[in-house]
Amino acid sequence: MEWVDWLLSQDIRKFVVDHNLIIPLVFIVRLFGVTALELLRPARKVPYRKLMGKDLILISIYWFGMVPIAESMDQVIAIRPHLPQVVHDMPLLLRLFCYFLIADFGHYWIHRLMHTAIVWRIHKWHHSPTHMYWLAGFRATIPEHVIVNLPYLFAYSFLDLSPSWMELTIGIFNNLQNDWMHANITWRSDWLEWLIVTPRYHHIHHSDKPEHYLANLAALFTIWDRLFGTYVDPDSVKDDLSFGIGEEVPPLRLVLGV
Ligand SMILES: [Zn+2]
Ligand SMILES: [Zn+2]
Structure with missing residues (x-):
């Protein structure tokens, strides 16, 4: 088909790469793709019309305003060890597995730390949505974004000598996850x-019930919850869940994590 050839042509690919359009295009695919999946097999009733307009504005502020600040702070404080050549000689799949294992282990413990009284306020915004749907998950205050990114930057040393598409692919995977x-x-x-x-x-982790406050903290591999005592079997939760932080916090304080 001609339009498919046109869509996959080198000119179009070059235009997309030259104009940094990959992330916006992936976002459009997420917007329609994940929303369609949710409409096909919904877990609960979600008032999309009420939520989506506000969330799309918020995610724009987050991506264009907060993420660049957090990532420039990470550039200064992140530890990126130089690993011996023997690590770089390992097969790419094995290095990829090490990356996810180490980054996700770090994420688990940072997440657990953020559920302690002293730093809970920087994580509250993430738990503020009262409806669970795909756009409910982007909320991370600048300090949260900074510290959660640290294990990922540390573990990326395993992928330092990887093909150029690796960083973008992992970024897209993390967003999809x-x-x-x-x-x-x-x-x-x-x-x-x-x-x-x-x-x-x-x-279950987003449930507003006190008994779920420290439940299911893992971000990717569930093994951490099983190993470190924070696992709650979804089959054991019989009542329907409700979400949110159960308190009124001024929106600006919530977003800034103060
Ligand atoms: Zn949490
Ligand atoms: Zn979440």
Whole structure:
């Protein structure tokens, strides 16, 4: 088909890369793709019209205002070890596995730290949505973004000598994983939950019930919750969940994490 040839032509690819359009295009695919999945297999009723306009404005502020500040701070404080050549000689798949394992282990403990009284305020914004759907998961205050990124930057040393597309691919994967774990999708797969976080697994973490306050903290691999005593079996949660932080915090304080 001609239009497919045109879409995949070198000119179009060059235009997309030259104008930094990959991330916006992926976002449009997420917007329609994940929303369609949610409409096909919804876990709960979500007032999309009421939420989406506000969330799209917020995510724009987040991406164009907060993320650049957080990432420039990370450039200064991140530890990026120089690993011996023997690590770089390992097969790419093995290095990729090490990257995810180390980064996700660090994320688990930083997440756990953010659920302690002393730093809870920098994580509150993430827990403020009262409806779980894919756009509910982007909220991270600048300090949260800074510290959560640190293990990922540390672990990226395993991928230093990787093909040029690796960084972008991982960035897209991390966004999709975040969409997935917050998505309003009914999904039941016990074997998959032995490996990775699913929507119903992470939704328990967003529950406003006190007994779920420290439940299911993992971001990607569920093994951390099982190992470190924060696992709650989604099958054991019989009541429908409600979400949010259960208190009124001025929006600016929430967004700034102060
Ligand atoms: Zn949390
Ligand atoms: Zn979340």
